Amino acid sequence: MSGSVLEIKNLHVSIEDKEILKGVNLTIKGGEFHAIMGPNGTGKSTLASAIMGHPKYEVTEGSIILDGEDVLEMEVDERARAGLFLAMQYPSEISGVTTSDFLRSAINARREEGDEVSLMKFIKQLDKDLDLLEIDQNMATRYLNEGFSGGEKKRNEILQLLQINPAIAILDEIDSGLDIDALKIVSKGINKMRGEDFGCLMITHYQRLLNYITPDFVHVMMQGRVVKSGGPELAKRLEEEGYEWIKEELGITDETVEQNA
Amino acid sequence: MTVETKLPFDKDYLEQFSKERNEPAWMSELRVSALSQVNTLEMPKPDKTNIRNWNFNTFKHEFTSGQAVTTTTELPEEIQAYFDEENKAENLLIQRNHSVAFSTLNEDLKDKGVIFTDIFTALNEHSDLVEKYYMKEAVSVDQDRLTALHAALMNGGIFIYVPKNVQIEAPIQAIFWQEDPETALFNHVLIVAEEGSSLTYLENYVSHNEEQKTVANIVTEVFAHDNAQVAYGAVDHFAAGTTTYVNRRGVAQRDAKINWALGQMNDGNTVSENITYLLGDNATSEAKAVTVGRGKQTQNFTSSIRQFGKQTDAFILQRGVMKGSATTIFNAIGKIEHGGSKSNSEQESRVLMLSEKARGDANPILLIDEDDVTAGHAASVGRVDPLQMYYLMSRGLTKEEAERLVIHGFLEPVVSQIPIESVRKQLTQVIERKVN
Ligand SMILES: Nc1ncnc2c1ncn2[C@@H]1O[C@H](COP(=O)(O)OP(=O)(O)OP(=O)(O)O)[C@@H](O)[C@H]1O
Ligand SMILES: [Mg+2]
Numbered sequence: 001m002s003g004s005v006l007e008i009k010n011l012h013v014s015i016e017d018k019e020i021l022k023g024v025n026l027t028i029k030g031g032e033f034h035a036i037m038g039p040n041g042t043g044k045s046t047l048a049s050a051i052m053g054h055p056k057y058e059v060t061e062g063s064i065i066l067d068g069e070d071v072l073e074m075e076v077d078e079r080a081r082a083g084l085f086l087a088m089q090y091p092s093e094i095s096g097v098t099t100s101d102f103l104r105s106a107i108n109a110r111r112e113e114g115d116e117v118s119l120m121k122f123i124k125q126l127d128k129d130l131d132l133l134e135i136d137q138n139m140a141t142r143y144l145n146e147g148f149s150g151g152e153k154k155r156n157e158i159l160q161l162l163q164i165n166p167a168i169a170i171l172d173e174i175d176s177g178l179d180i181d182a183l184k185i186v187s188k189g190i191n192k193m194r195g196e197d198f199g200c201l202m203i204t205h206y207q208r209l210l211n212y213i214t215p216d217f218v219h220v221m222m223q224g225r226v227v228k229s230g231g232p233e234l235a236k237r238l239e240e241e242g243y244e245w246i247k248e249e250l251g252i253t254d255e256t257v258e259q260n261a
Numbered sequence: 262m263t264v265e266t267k268l269p270f271d272k273d274y275l276e277q278f279s280k281e282r283n284e285p286a287w288m289s290e291l292r293v294s295a296l297s298q299v300n301t302l303e304m305p306k307p308d309k310t311n312i313r314n315w316n317f318n319t320f321k322h323e324f325t326s327g328q329a330v331t332t333t334t335e336l337p338e339e340i341q342a343y344f345d346e347e348n349k350a351e352n353l354l355i356q357r358n359h360s361v362a363f364s365t366l367n368e369d370l371k372d373k374g375v376i377f378t379d380i381f382t383a384l385n386e387h388s389d390l391v392e393k394y395y396m397k398e399a400v401s402v403d404q405d406r407l408t409a410l411h412a413a414l415m416n417g418g419i420f421i422y423v424p425k426n427v428q429i430e431a432p433i434q435a436i437f438w439q440e441d442p443e444t445a446l447f448n449h450v451l452i453v454a455e456e457g458s459s460l461t462y463l464e465n466y467v468s469h470n471e472e473q474k475t476v477a478n479i480v481t482e483v484f485a486h487d488n489a490q491v492a493y494g495a496v497d498h499f500a501a502g503t504t505t506y507v508n509r510r511g512v513a514q515r516d517a518k519i520n521w522a523l524g525q526m527n528d529g530n531t532v533s534e535n536i537t538y539l540l541g542d543n544a545t546s547e548a549k550a551v552t553v554g555r556g557k558q559t560q561n562f563t564s565s566i567r568q569f570g571k572q573t574d575a576f577i578l579q580r581g582v583m584k585g586s587a588t589t590i591f592n593a594i595g596k597i598e599h600g601g602s603k604s605n606s607e608q609e610s611r612v613l614m615l616s617e618k619a620r621g622d623a624n625p626i627l628l629i630d631e632d633d634v635t636a637g638h639a640a641s642v643g644r645v646d647p648l649q650m651y652y653l654m655s656r657g658l659t660k661e662e663a664e665r666l667v668i669h670g671f672l673e674p675v676v677s678q679i680p681i682e683s684v685r686k687q688l689t690q691v692i693e694r695k696v697n
Contacts, residue, residue, distance in 0.1 A: 052655050055647055080657035092652035096670025102653070105666060109657035143670070164656060 002196045003030010004067050004083050004167035006051075012061035013043075013050045020046045020257050022224040023062065028168055028199045035202045035210055035235060038221035039243055041256045044203045045089055047221070048170045052086040053079050066168070081110055083167030087157035087174050089203075093145040099156065100126060100140040103163050110164075129162045133189050150177035158189040168199045175209040187212035207239035220246055222255040268318060268410075272296065275413060278324065282381050285388040291395075295402045295412035302406040305506075307532050309590045309622060310561035315530055316504050317407060320445035320476040322414055327357025327440050336362075342690075343436055343465050345683040352377055352433040356448075358441050359417045370429060376422035377433055380449055383420030391420060394453055399482035399510040399538075407506045411447050411478045418449035423458040423489075432461040432494075432680050439477075442470035442502065450481040454489035454517075461680045463494040465687075470502035471528075481509035485517035487541065494679045496524040496688050497531075501556065505531040515541030515570065522678035523550040524688045526695060531560040539566060539573040539601075549578040551675040553695040554587030554619065565594040568601040579610040580672050582696060583619035591623045595638070599630040608638040613645065613671050615664075615696070661697075668696050 006028045013021035020043050028034055036044055050057045051064060053076040064071040066082055074082060094102065103126065108116045130137060133155050145153050154174055161169055171190070175183055190213055193200070202209065210218075210232065218234040219226045220243070228234070228246055237245075247255060272293050279289035304312065330336055333344065336355070344350045354364040354377065366377045376387060383391050396402050402412040419435050439446055446466075454460060466477070477499055485491045491511070499505050505527050511519040519537055537546040548564045566575035577593040595606035606629075612621035625638035645667050653663035669676075672692060679685045 052651075054651055075660070076651060076654040077657055077659050077663070080655055086655055088652065088655075092646070092649045094649055094653065094667065094670055096673030097666045102656075102666065105658055105662055106656040109659065109662065160656060 003199060005029050006084070006168045006199065007065045008051070008062070009065075010062035011047070011050065011059065011064065013046055014058045014060050015046070015056055019060070020224050021050065022257070024224070024226055026219065026226060028201055030167065030199045031196045032217065033194075033200045033202065033213060033215045034217045034219065035204060035215040036219045036221055037204060037235060037238055039255050042221045043224040043257050044221050045172055046224075048086055048172045048203060051170060052076060052084060077109070080166075085161060085164060085166035085169040087161060087169065087171040089172040089176070091145050091153050091157055093143075095143050095146050097144050098141050099144050102144045103160065106160065106164055126163065129159055132162070132192065133159055134185050135159060151179065151182050154178055155182065155186060158186050161193065162189055167197065168201070169193070170201045170203070172203045173205070174202065175204055175206060183209065184212060207235050210235045222246070222252055224257040227252070268299065270296065270322065270414065281324070282384070284381070284384050285392070287388070287392050288384055291402065292413050292415070295409045298403055298409045299406055299413065302403060302409050305405040305407055305532065305534070307561040307563060307590070308592050308624070310532070310559060312532060312561075316474055317410070317476055317478070317506065319474065321443045322416065322445050322447075324416055325358040325441050325444040326360040327362050327438070329360070329362050333363060340436065340438055340467065342687050343684055344434065345681065350434050351431050352429075353436070354379065354419055354434070355436045355438060356417055356419070357438050358444055359446075362438075367431065370427070373427045374424040375427060375429065376420060378420055380415070380418035380420055380451070383451075387420065387422070390422060390453070391451065394451055394482060394484055396480070396482070399484070399512050400480050400508055407478055408480065408508065411449070411480050414447045414478070415449045416445075416447045418451070421452045421460070421462065423454045423460050425455040426457040428458065429460040432463050434681060435462070435464045437464065437466045439466070439468035439470070439499070439503075442468070442473040443475055445476040446479070448477070448479045450479075452481075452483045452491060454485045454491050456486045457488045459490040461492040461494070463679070463681050463684055465495070465684065466497045466499055468499045468503055470500045473502045475503050477503050477505040477507070479505070479507040483509075483511040483519055485511065485513045485519050487514045488516040489514075490518045492520045492522075492680060494522045494681070494684070496679065496684055496691070497527050498691055499527040499529055501528040501558070503527065503529045505529060505533075507531070507533045509535045511537040511546065513537065513539050513541060513544035513546060516543045517541060518545045520547045520678070521549060522675055522680070524676065524679060524691075525550055525552040525560070525562065526688070526691045527560070528556070528558060530558055533560070533562045535563070536565045536567065537575070539568045539570050539575060542570040543572050544570050545574040547576045547578070549675040549678055550580070551672045552581045552589060553584070553692055554581065554589045555584040555695050557586055559588045561590045561592070563592040563594065565596065566606065567596045567598060568604045568606060569598045571600070571602050571604065573601060573604040575604070575606045577608040578674060579623070580675055581612045581621060582615060582668055582671065583612060583621045584615045584696060586616070586618040588620040589622070593625045593638070594628065595626070595636065596628040597631050597634050597636070601631050602633040604631070604634045606634065606636040610640045611671070612642040613668065614642065615645070665693070665696070668692070
């Protein structure tokens with residue numbers, strides 16, 4: 001067996017004492033592409049943040065295990081080095097730090113001291129990825145995310161994905177704010193990661209992204225839980241019919257996390 | 262209140278000191294007259310910092326020579342780190358204690374009449390020129406007790422003169438190396454850029470006295486005549502034992518520009534004043550400064566640009582990182598005088614706190630005596646943004662590495678302005694050492 005396994009079991013997460021996730025179960029394996037859909041405010045980003053270890057989110061119950069290791073015991077940077085990656089819905093701006101300096105630090109963080117990536121090799125790989133994502137060369141010398149347009153930030157997240165090459169990536173609304181061409185380019189970048197050694201969880205509102213990146217599994221989130229799972233056809237049906245039929249099927253009147261199931 | 266302190270230096274001592282340097286009569290007289298004023302003048306009063314108990318009076322002053330070298334490779338590595346080995350400095354002066362250890366100036370510039378020499382040689386060879394500017398228009402002898410002390414006891418420094426319309430491309434660099442851990446430095450830097458000329462100057466102050474107590478009392482005077490441009494960079498790095506008073510002033514005439522980029526990395530207590538007078542119309546100045554405070558040191562940085570001319574433009578940028586129980590006060594004062602119409606004045610002071618016990622204060626002040634002007638200011642004292650840390654760490658960077666990047670980013674707007682690559686690197690290393 002190759003590839004990593006991320007197992008999320010009965011995950012409960014609170015923010016400022018308010019429970020947002022109420023028992024999420026999900027397993028992502030190397031080679032698999034998962035999509036999570038769901039109405040606004042149902043806990044999708046919360047799940048992503050809890051997996052990565054966002055300081056504001058408190059896990060009150062359940063477990064997250066990566067290849068047998070307890071992720072919840074790890075600091076944010078340890079989770080990253082263990083193989084997790086999160087393309088954030090709202091990436092931070094880091095003034096005064098160039099994208100390329102930052103990328104080099106991120107790559108070297110995964111290597112032993114004395115075994116840092118050579119500048120030549122780094123630049124070569126960076127140029128290749130910039131080309132693939134059709135990102136202007138000068139973005140590498142601009143300060144990380146500072147003054148980037150919404151779409152540029154998203155592309156930059158995928159640039160980081162390619163450069164860091166994680167085992168499991170979570171992409172939180174990587175398609176939001178992208179124009180049609182950019183969506184194709186970003187999808188091309190993500191598809192390039194496909195392989196036995198890469199598992200992916202995409203959070204999205206739109207079927208459109210899934211036309212370019214076909215998921216193996218589609219999950220629907222409501223009330224802070226995964227309420228329905230299926231194949232790619234589930235996403236298509238959601239695109240056509242919305243969420244009402246699921247709510248009816250499951251007897252849900254208020255899909256937000258405010259409601260206890 | 263004036264503090265009556267007995268200084269171990271009298272008129273005879275100064276006259277003797279002056280005579281040994283072969284100084285012109287006017288200099289000897291200036292020293293003696295300054296000394297006579299020391300005890301009647303007040304100490305400077307940097308806003309929000311009490312310096313009454315700082316040591317500005319006890320020090321060894323005797324002229325202390327340092328060994329001269331024939332090539333820079335004879336210098337210790339620590340000093341060599343200040344200049345580019347590949348890109349050998351064409352215009353470099355190294356002052357070791359109070360004497361010149363090494364100096365070089367491009368022949369072509371010499372032919373054009375550029376002067377770049379130590380202050381004592383300048384007093385001998387260009388007495389009239391030095392006298393015309395020395396402690397007159399920019400820093401006056403009787404400004405306060407410390408400027409008077411400086412005038413009386415000046416024991417090092419350089420003079421740079423750039424004739425009319427001479428443009429100097431390569432930077433001019435001076436390294437002031439206090440090798441002797443006890444001797445005080447009363448350093449005077451005098452720069453005159455004649456009409457239409459331009460230069461980039463960079464200076465480094467270095468000392469190693471962690472334990473021994475001494476004083477640095479530094480005055481810089483920069484004169485930019487009509488349409489002249491001066492880019493002034495500095496990295497101050499006196500060790501913890503040195504108490505520093507540094508007063509850097511500039512006077513810009515019509516269409517002139519004076520830009521400062523000061524890396525203020527002293528480890529001892531420091532009072533720094535950086536004042537620029539924009540006298541002529543269209544004169545501009547950017548005054549940028551960074552500091553890292555650590556340990557128990559207390560520092561006070563005042564940057565001020567006073568705008569007299571019309572359509573002048575001034576920008577003050579101060580950035581500080583505070584660690585340990587260090588205290589830093591930033592005062593950024595923009596002043597548009599009556600008559601300075603259509604001028605613009607901006608100040609920005611930001612302090613990043615890395616520890617609970619550190620204290621930082623950022624005070625941008627805007628004083629405007631004219632209606633038709635634009636101005637703006639910004640100030641902040643804050644901690645490292647936890648969301649930035651989360652973002653960086655989510656890419657695998659350790660907490661320390663993430664914090665290091667954020668700090669570098671924070672100081673970058675000033676560090677990037679330091680004109681010589683090797684010095685920029687060296688400053689970056691100093692910052693690294695200070696924040697870790
Ligand atoms: N800092 C916070 N304080 C209080 N409530 C919060 C906070 N952050 C998130 N929430 C709440 O948690 C719930 C889930 O938010 P989350 O961001 O996970 O939703 P989402 O499914 O990603 O929505 P969207 O599709 O709009 O991105 C929302 O009701 C939100 O208001
Ligand atoms: Mg979201």
